[in-house]
Amino acid sequence: MSKVYGEGETAVHALREVDLLVRRGEYVAVIGQSGSGKSTLLNILGCLDAPSSGRYLLEGLDVADLDERQQSILRNRQIGFIFQSFNLIPRTTALANVELPLVYAGVSRRRRHERARAALELVGLGQREDHRPNELSGGQQQRVAVARALVTTPALLLADEPTGNLDSASTADVLELFDGLHRAGRTIVLITHDDEVAERADRVVVVTDGVLTERVGDGAQRSSTRSGVAT
Ligand SMILES: Nc1ncnc2c1ncn2[C@@H]1O[C@H](COP(=O)(O)OP(=O)(O)O)[C@@H](O)[C@H]1O
Ligand SMILES: [Mg+2]
Structure with missing residues (x-):
């Protein structure tokens, strides 16, 4: 798939015939310099934007076939976003921050508390919920x-540069957390410009001026994939 911003003389080819398949349970790092197209790719993977040509399939579903409302439901249920700047709501507790996506999903108050507490326990912050x-x-x-x-x-x-605002000790903590999530079978796509961060992943994909190349791994076994970008 490709992504072009604008048209004619001023068109920016942000992604050029990118073909990426992310297998369930994989931990993929996307590395590239500023302006190479990383956020554009992440926005498409997160159903925040659509390719100009080609298709994006998430869990076998072509996202372009869904209307806005269905896409926002899909985003809420199927995508977990982690940003460089955390994007927490400042004047509310850790627990309430974690509960928020469940409020949008219509989960009952009691179930929200339970699930948010369990998630905070999982990241080692059970004692910090208030x-x-x-x-x-x-x-x-x-x-x-x-x-x-x-x-x-x-x-x-x-995750878009999740360690970009962290000191080295906190970076190590967060990367360990990602390692643990990966071991537990979660599918992770992490964007970074830092080689050391990228090396923690199973696979490193390099974006250069909108062109994607695989650094490690074979990129084969397409039939076993459940979500990914296809040209
Ligand atoms: N909304 C937009 N409109 C026009 N050009 C854009 C837009 N978003 C990104 N671009 C351009 O697309 C290219 C890739 O940007 P981006 O995906 O943000 O790169 P990265 O995240 O790797 O820094 C850049 O040349 C950028 O200027
Ligand atoms: Mg970016």
Whole structure:
């Protein structure tokens, strides 16, 4: 699939005939310089944007066949987003932040509490559920954001430079958390410009001026895939 912004003379070819297949349970790092097309790719994987040509299949479903409302339901249920800047709601507790996607999903109050508590336990913050973001370190805030991304049990975790705002100790914590999620079978696509971060993944995909190349792995076994981008 390809993505072009604008048209005519000013058109920007952000992604050029990208063919990426992410297998269930895989941990894929996307690495590339600023402006190479990483966020464009992540936006398409996260159903926040659509390719200009080609298709994106998530769990075998062509996202373009869905209307806006169905796409937003799909995003809420199947995608967990983790951002560089955490994007937590400042004046509310860790627990309430983690519960939020379940509010949108219409989960009952009691089930929300249970599931949000379990997600906070999983990221090692069971003792911090009543803390507000400004009472937590950067690494802890990012772990709350990971709990929020996980709480809906999405098919795909998408992280855009998740360690970009963290010091080295917190980076190590968050990367360990991702390693654990990977071992537990979660599917993760992580964007980074940092080689050391990328090397933690199973597979490293390099984006250069909108062109995608595989650094490690074979990219074969297409028949076993359940979600991915196809040209
Ligand atoms: N909404 C947009 N409109 C026009 N051009 C865009 C838009 N978003 C990104 N671009 C351009 O597409 C290219 C890829 O951008 P992006 O995916 O944000 O790269 P990265 O995340 O790797 O820094 C860049 O040249 C950028 O300027
Ligand atoms: Mg970007």
